[in-house]
Amino acid sequence: MKKLILTLAITALTASAFAQGKDLKVAIDPTYEPFTFKTADGKPTGFDVDIATALCEQIKRKCVFVEQVWDSMIPGLQAKKYDAIISSMSITEDRLKVVDFTDKYYNTPSKIVVKNDIKFTDLASLKGKKLGVLKGSTQEKYANGELKKVGVVITPYEAQDQVYLDIKAGRLDGTVADIVEVTGGFLSKPEGKDYVAVGPELFIPKYFGGGAGVAIRKGDKALKEELNGAIKAIRANGTYKTLNDKYFKFDVYGK
Amino acid sequence: MTAYYWSILHGALLTVGVSLAALLVSALLGMVGALAKLSHRAVFRVPATLYTTVIRGIPDLVLMLLVYYGGTIGINNLLELAGSEATLDLNPFFAGVFTLGFIYGAYMTETFRGAMLAIPHGQMEAAMAYGMSPRQAFMRITAPQMLRYALPGFTNNWLVLIKATALVSLIGLQEMTYLAKQASAATRSPFAFFLFTAGLFLVYTWVSLIVLRWLNARYSLGTKRVTL
Amino acid sequence: MNWEVIFTPDSLAMYGEGILTTLGLLFASLAAGAILALIFALALTGPSLLLQRIVGAYTFVIRGTPLLIQVYLIYYGLAQLEWIQARWDTIWPWTHFKEPFFCALLAFSLNTAGYTAEMLAGSIRETNAGEIEAAQSFGMSRFQVLLRVVLPSAMRRTLPAYSNEVVMMLQSTSLASAVPGLLDVTAAASRIYSDFYLPFEAYLAAAAIYLVATFCLIGFFRLAERHFLGYLGPRKG
Numbered sequence: 001m002k003k004l005i006l007t008l009a010i011t012a013l014t015a016s017a018f019a020q021g022k023d024l025k026v027a028i029d030p031t032y033e034p035f036t037f038k039t040a041d042g043k044p045t046g047f048d049v050d051i052a053t054a055l056c057e058q059i060k061r062k063c064v065f066v067e068q069v070w071d072s073m074i075p076g077l078q079a080k081k082y083d084a085i086i087s088s089m090s091i092t093e094d095r096l097k098v099v100d101f102t103d104k105y106y107n108t109p110s111k112i113v114v115k116n117d118i119k120f121t122d123l124a125s126l127k128g129k130k131l132g133v134l135k136g137s138t139q140e141k142y143a144n145g146e147l148k149k150v151g152v153v154i155t156p157y158e159a160q161d162q163v164y165l166d167i168k169a170g171r172l173d174g175t176v177a178d179i180v181e182v183t184g185g186f187l188s189k190p191e192g193k194d195y196v197a198v199g200p201e202l203f204i205p206k207y208f209g210g211g212a213g214v215a216i217r218k219g220d221k222a223l224k225e226e227l228n229g230a231i232k233a234i235r236a237n238g239t240y241k242t243l244n245d246k247y248f249k250f251d252v253y254g255k
Numbered sequence: 256m257t258a259y260y261w262s263i264l265h266g267a268l269l270t271v272g273v274s275l276a277a278l279l280v281s282a283l284l285g286m287v288g289a290l291a292k293l294s295h296r297a298v299f300r301v302p303a304t305l306y307t308t309v310i311r312g313i314p315d316l317v318l319m320l321l322v323y324y325g326g327t328i329g330i331n332n333l334l335e336l337a338g339s340e341a342t343l344d345l346n347p348f349f350a351g352v353f354t355l356g357f358i359y360g361a362y363m364t365e366t367f368r369g370a371m372l373a374i375p376h377g378q379m380e381a382a383m384a385y386g387m388s389p390r391q392a393f394m395r396i397t398a399p400q401m402l403r404y405a406l407p408g409f410t411n412n413w414l415v416l417i418k419a420t421a422l423v424s425l426i427g428l429q430e431m432t433y434l435a436k437q438a439s440a441a442t443r444s445p446f447a448f449f450l451f452t453a454g455l456f457l458v459y460t461w462v463s464l465i466v467l468r469w470l471n472a473r474y475s476l477g478t479k480r481v482t483l
Numbered sequence: 484m485n486w487e488v489i490f491t492p493d494s495l496a497m498y499g500e501g502i503l504t505t506l507g508l509l510f511a512s513l514a515a516g517a518i519l520a521l522i523f524a525l526a527l528t529g530p531s532l533l534l535q536r537i538v539g540a541y542t543f544v545i546r547g548t549p550l551l552i553q554v555y556l557i558y559y560g561l562a563q564l565e566w567i568q569a570r571w572d573t574i575w576p577w578t579h580f581k582e583p584f585f586c587a588l589l590a591f592s593l594n595t596a597g598y599t600a601e602m603l604a605g606s607i608r609e610t611n612a613g614e615i616e617a618a619q620s621f622g623m624s625r626f627q628v629l630l631r632v633v634l635p636s637a638m639r640r641t642l643p644a645y646s647n648e649v650v651m652m653l654q655s656t657s658l659a660s661a662v663p664g665l666l667d668v669t670a671a672a673s674r675i676y677s678d679f680y681l682p683f684e685a686y687l688a689a690a691a692i693y694l695v696a697t698f699c700l701i702g703f704f705r706l707a708e709r710h711f712l713g714y715l716g717p718r719k720g
Contacts, residue, residue, distance in 0.1 A: 136677055
């Protein structure tokens with residue numbers, strides 16, 4: 001009996017433990033509607049997920065989606081829990097120090113979103129207001145770098161939809177988020193009707209980098225070239241446009 | 256909306272799985288630890304004492320984060336040093352089971368140790384007088400009686416273990432707490448989902464109490480209950 | 484292992500702030516919880532069957548659900564209720580529900596109150612019947628019996644179990660890291676891990692902090708036990 005339990009345990013451990021051959025493990029943070037989110041029965045869906053599936057088809061591998069909290073995305077990649085991150089991760093200099101990126105697959109700006117009864121003139125007019133941001137995101141870096149010094153209270157959250165939960169509850173006055181994401185995930189919903197995006201479109205490269213790309217481990221050249229080729233291919237053969245139009249009324253590829 | 260509730264129920268199965276697996280690991284570790292702590296030889300006693308003292312001084316969450324985030328990197332580094340190309344991926348289920356089992360093994364050690372000490376020492380002396388080897392004495396005399404003494408403490412540890420499985424949601428295992436949090440953020444209605452999950456935990460606790468009470472009654476057959 | 488990162492002023496400041504938050508949460512919730520526990524224990528051992536049932540249901544729910552779910556319910560769940568949202572901008576007690584520290588404090592206090600109430604109730608029930616009869620024969624009222632005879636000895640008897648509860652509460656404060664906006668020791672360690680990708684160093688430092696705190700608490704309770712329960716031990720000399 002004891003030997004049976006032992007062998008069962010070892011097989012269970014090794015069966016799930018060692019890396020699989022042809023599957024491509026892709027990390028997603030499914031709290032980022034409409035880019036990455038889950039349907040009610042738990043299926044990952046969204047622009048990022050569809051792009052990932054299309055890319056996997058191009059490089060003839062099966063996409064296996066792994067959920068991960070946003071601020072431990074890169075450490076998980078380094079720990080080889082998955083091989084790629086396709087979850088609206090912006091290409092920034094800081095991140096390039098530790099991981100490699102493919103070319104971008106979309107580029108949209110961020111904006112500050114606050115309640116429409118706040119008279120926004122410039123950044124200083126937000127003094128004393130409480131904004132929520134995603135922990136570990138480019139928006140958090142921007143907020144800590146530019147908004148904290150004019151007296152805005154920044155609270156980091158572990159998922160963007162928890163920010164919306166607290167905005168709806170009234171604990172926060174607004175957020176700094178990707179304009180497409182905040183439109184699809186908040187402003188277009190009933191709880192977002194009193195909120196409006198204010199200020200300039202934030203394209204500052206120092207904080208926001210140059211668009212979202214697929215993150216892969218440093219030195220994984222083979223995968224990087226495969227994925228770059230795949231991105232070019234889906235843009236050329238119309239797959240990209242189909243997916244783009246499925247979710248958005250404009251071209252998200254950007255400049 | 257109801258699809259979310261069904262997915263939380265599926266997560267409940269995972270919760271039951273994690274808790275039962277962790278119970279197995281902790282019971283095994285508890286037995287080994289108790290024997291080590293009661294041993295004559297310091298080489299067993301000292302590490303066991305260190306184990307129970309240190310584990311109960313660190314929060315479950317910190318230990319879990321350490322094992323899950325640090326463990327994979329540590330194991331992969333060791334594999335690299337050994338020259339292997341393989342990568343070991345510690346998934347949240349095993350990280351959770353191992354960590355919870357490791358933590359509650361310390362508590363089980365104390366419970367089993369107390370149970371073993373409660374057996375009158377004269378019985379061991381009689382067993383020695385009969386010429387039984389230590390292993391025979393353990394299997395025939397100590398172990399069967401120890402179970403009955405250990406049952407209250409075991410029940411307690413089990414009930415705490417059930418609730419500790421909620422922490423595994425914080426390292427990403429998609430059990431019911433994790434799914435409830437995602438559902439509540441996506442639908443902006445946390446109250447309903449968390450209340451539902453709390454209800455599921457209460458049901459689990461209640462069923463456990465019934466089972467353990469039955470076990471207690473069964474193992475207490477033939478003993479007299481003291482009434483004042 | 485790269486320990487220099489942990490010992491930079493910024494990281495140490497984060498751990499320091501974490502320690503202050505953790506200890507603040509611990510002592511405040513223990514204080515509030517102890518007061519509540521006393522009231523609940525009296526209800527559990529009192530004459531009113533209705534109160535016994537209500538408080539019994541409360542402790543059953545508290546002891547049957549994980550602290551994490553209780554924290555989420557109070558922080559996210561209560562915030563969702565329109566009744567609270569209408570009041571928490573202006574009316575005094577409800578304004579605190581906006582703050583993460585208060586929500587965590589409330590969750591921890593209610594939790595420790597539930598456990599401690601059961602412990603205290605058990606100790607009250609174990610009071611020697613002879614002592615109570617003697618007090619009653621002296622003509623003491625119920626309240627006087629409670630205040631002078633039952634509670635002092637019940638509280639002494641609860642001390643060993645309560646020391647366990649306090650240590651467990653210290654470990655439970657690490658769940659404050661699940662509340663956004665609260666920086667306790669675990670949250671500080673998580674922050675350092677995600678900024679510098681050093682899980683071992685960050686979490687080992689946090690574990691060391693908790694160990695030191697635990698040993699201090701255990702030492703304090705040993706002194707307390709010697710002072711309050713010393714009469715139960717073997718005579719010296």
